[in-house]
Amino acid sequence: MNARKVAVLGATGVVGQRFLRLLERHPWFRIAEVVASDASRGKPYAEATRWTAEGDMPASARDLEVKGLDEDLDADLVFSALPSGTAGAAERACARRGRPVFTNAADLRMEDDVPIIVPEVNPDHLALVAPRKGGGFVVASGNCTSVILALALKPLQDRFGLAACHVVSFQALSGAGYPGVPSLDVLANVVPHIPGEEAKVETEPRKILGTVRDGRIVPASFPMSATCTRVPVLEGHMEAVTVRLASLADDAAIVEALQSFRGGAQDLRLPSAPPIPVRYRTEVDRPQPRRDAAEGDGMTVVVGRLRPDPVLGWKFLVAGSNTVRGAAGGTILAAELAVSQGLA
Amino acid sequence: MNARKVAVLGATGVVGQRFLRLLERHPWFRIAEVVASDASRGKPYAEATRWTAEGDMPASARDLEVKGLDEDLDADLVFSALPSGTAGAAERACARRGRPVFTNAADLRMEDDVPIIVPEVNPDHLALVAPRKGGGFVVASGNCTSVILALALKPLQDRFGLAACHVVSFQALSGAGYPGVPSLDVLANVVPHIPGEEAKVETEPRKILGTVRDGRIVPASFPMSATCTRVPVLEGHMEAVTVRLASLADDAAIVEALQSFRGGAQDLRLPSAPPIPVRYRTEVDRPQPRRDAAEGDGMTVVVGRLRPDPVLGWKFLVAGSNTVRGAAGGTILAAELAVSQGLA
């Protein structure tokens, strides 16, 4: 397979840089275009970018000329790392020009014709864009907290059914971008508010875990509660999850459901798919965001502390990488899935 | 009123030091005896103690000779800051010698003849020890997380009734004593496990919010779920609380119930009682543990972010000082209440 040419919208920003890092040695994709706002247009990428991601700037991107958002692109597919507000219109425009767009941004996630794809969870949701195969469309990845949660919930939904879900998140600073959260607010503190986040976490997982019917997604019907907080952690979101299951369960069966869970991504041997999407740890004090976010190169979520809950039935904790699985890595995996299905 | 002579058990430890700080200029109490393990016995307090609390060691305690746990004490009442395991037997022994004992330790909290007193919440629970007025008895203060929670729940219980409560805690490092949590575990991390804590938080609030019947406490019957975590915060526990109320409510009525809540402690003008036991803040990002733990000199808990919850009905956050209201300060306030009722 020849490497597909990809463009990255918002390539100079924090999220865009993470896309470039993950794409640099990608076996299927080759960074062909970097796109940013007009301030950077026409400059070499190395000059337009204050590199803040780990490691050094990818050599293959340094000399690319930054394109503007309104220019046509020599690319087979497009990744969008644009900020909310700007993202939606630019992504729609790209799609109209016939490109398959895979976006990390929130703007279009809840649109009817845009699936939120977590490849192990809902590969069938690509059916929404299949009719436009060969043309343009937009595929979203979910909000970081929602994606990590969906991976932990899916095995339970499949095996036992979900009747309710309550989550309290402990979210890392890297989720807020750069400069993001002022150190004076969050050092030795917890900030129990992330603008707009709870609304996303109360809706996106239900769409991700929904079913396709007549070319539309019917969201899962269980009620979903979210409290989202920012903690002084660099990378890795942790979530305290409580669920009411639709049928009887016991510890062993739930753990078994989590451990045995696989998805199409693993079967298809997609390049960014981790060996297992969910790992269950038995230590009493795991998962922990700092120690577990890198599991499976950031693509595996880690579950632990499953125990009965006096109010809803069962509770556990899950942690995962917000910048890899919950952002650039998850979006790339969704694109790999679409490619493997012949959609891009 | 002449100052009562008080003894502090476990006076050389972290919690004991906090008792001494709060007692140093207390209008009703005078530090008369400091008691510790045999290693310290016979030494002047200043020599036996590695002072770790804020500020300098109270001058009035420096020259006191440390007594052993088995010695009789020249004291009108006794505060216990002993560690779990040691505390129960020593406190029982003190009570048998006729002393009223007010303890911060967990050992006896769930015993039938030991009330857990949060003065604004359940002053009537002192009825359990009233029959032994003039003799000895043990009064406990609750676990730090439980006490802060009980203060926030009481106004809701009174006004609407409680049908279920779910709490996820963000607990400060000072709650683990010294040396406590290793920095390598908790810096830039969250540790989702505190040994024994969840069991306490699932039982103590129901006892505190219970009713006295036939000289015994009947715990409140609502189911109670707790997930307890340790966060890199120095002082101040925060809790994400979700409740199902027993009757219809709206935002305004709940906020009004919280803001108007007063307890006997305020009416009785007890020296350690804050102006209000619960403060409701309207900012979208409050309470925060670092910024709100000192409210009311550490004796007021701060509630915020009340909003409807899709699963249980209502949710909010509460924060308070784990070392003052949740430990030494709360225990001293309970003793003040007992004194004001003529029990000590």
Next chain:
Amino acid sequence: MNARKVAVLGATGVVGQRFLRLLERHPWFRIAEVVASDASRGKPYAEATRWTAEGDMPASARDLEVKGLDEDLDADLVFSALPSGTAGAAERACARRGRPVFTNAADLRMEDDVPIIVPEVNPDHLALVAPRKGGGFVVASGNCTSVILALALKPLQDRFGLAACHVVSFQALSGAGYPGVPSLDVLANVVPHIPGEEAKVETEPRKILGTVRDGRIVPASFPMSATCTRVPVLEGHMEAVTVRLASLADDAAIVEALQSFRGGAQDLRLPSAPPIPVRYRTEVDRPQPRRDAAEGDGMTVVVGRLRPDPVLGWKFLVAGSNTVRGAAGGTILAAELAVSQGLA
């Protein structure tokens, strides 16, 4: 003495808020005017300000109407909390209108007619502005790191003479204002660069420790080296100081010089003067910024770990409050000194 009416320039900002807190119950000063940029002009202070300082907004300031920088002020003296760049011109303008101005800003510190006053160290430097008694003038307080350092150096300069000074600073986040340092940069990290800071610390202490001759300040002549870093500490700067003394010394004599040091501020019983300006602690691990910044309500600096140095002769550590002694508190103390000398 009737309370003098004071104006605070930059009153809505982080530093301005700290001025208001310290001035609220000041025995000599009464907040009469709050001044800010045009965006806030005409609004009540409570509406124009996002309060970020500790505690609640001073009640006395809430209803004051915010004035613009170009308006004349009904004030006996003026405090400036303006940002660098804006400060210099506005302060000069105030002085031209006849006001004594006491500024926390850096713009004019190195001007010939502006003394940098640390009341215990160089009260005689007020001689620079004495000729304009009754008219307007500008008095600066020093950079936070420089002021804390000057307090520790002065006793050594007086007793032994200073031949060289080398300092490495560990500076708190509150020194960078708000939003200041992004948490992603500084959590679990040290940032070894603070723009412009090293140049200040290599010049200001020499001016503060200089001598007045013919109405001008002749800076101290010793060479001064500074490396300034930002550490994840909320409040309190620490400095590792190495000095070459001009004459022979021993440990005991140096400690005695530090401990016995007093300044005019203490003798004059100025309201903001701490009992002692320098405290020497003998513990092997002190001073520490978090534990020692509040010494003397933030106005005392704490020195420790004095020991011989193989390269320059002697070394020690000093810590102090950057927001109180190193900013608003130090500026107010300088104003008190000027008032006590009949200059304002």
Next chain:
Amino acid sequence: MNARKVAVLGATGVVGQRFLRLLERHPWFRIAEVVASDASRGKPYAEATRWTAEGDMPASARDLEVKGLDEDLDADLVFSALPSGTAGAAERACARRGRPVFTNAADLRMEDDVPIIVPEVNPDHLALVAPRKGGGFVVASGNCTSVILALALKPLQDRFGLAACHVVSFQALSGAGYPGVPSLDVLANVVPHIPGEEAKVETEPRKILGTVRDGRIVPASFPMSATCTRVPVLEGHMEAVTVRLASLADDAAIVEALQSFRGGAQDLRLPSAPPIPVRYRTEVDRPQPRRDAAEGDGMTVVVGRLRPDPVLGWKFLVAGSNTVRGAAGGTILAAELAVSQGLA
């Protein structure tokens, strides 16, 4: 070359675990024996060890039976990760039984017959043990702070000569082992004292940078000053270094000396040798411990901010990995050097 069988003394501890991680896939060495205190003796390694290092326990070590310190070992060479106090005697005993011992411990570093080897800096110091080729001897790696410093100083010593060195360290928590520094001491704080550390940093670099004469090491003669502090950083020591050079220099020449520095380790293509031992970064705010500790897989130190110093002549900052270059990785590299020279 057949893999040499290696034993790790203290294999169950924090440092021992880091040895195992680095040795697991080593091309020259194979973990053959794990040795620990009597409490672990006879147990499988997986059972005797609470794994705290990153990643999972090496599969090759899980089933090894833990040997006691007094047992003879089936090993070609021995790595020691024993704690100070225990280490010296055990290492001497191993050497007497004919083993080459490479130790991370401090006990024997300053002994006349034990060189402190930093392969790029002083490979010739192996001359001390060469006479005992084929028999046993002890080779030490240096204290973490000393090793990082020595790598930065060596190019300057070679090119310009060193007349004095003054260092203030910012040391990471991982340097203190586990449980190490209590979080209550170091969160949002700096602790300016590490027991015994300053004495090591004032002596070891001079031994490392010394010359071999008549079979003994003559330490470098420049005076050396160290102030050592603990900062809330997980991994990576940073050091503010000031030097007086013995001959004239300018910025460009010093940077060139640092950048062009190579050592025998690179020429010999030792498996653990990084591409370059010293990297010079030109950004104004680098090096930083968190962002630069992983350079060269933790084996390269990063220097930055070179600038003239008013007191001693020149100053700069250096950062490096305390757990890799400053501990297990540096010790393994020293062993590789010895092997390449036919000594082990």
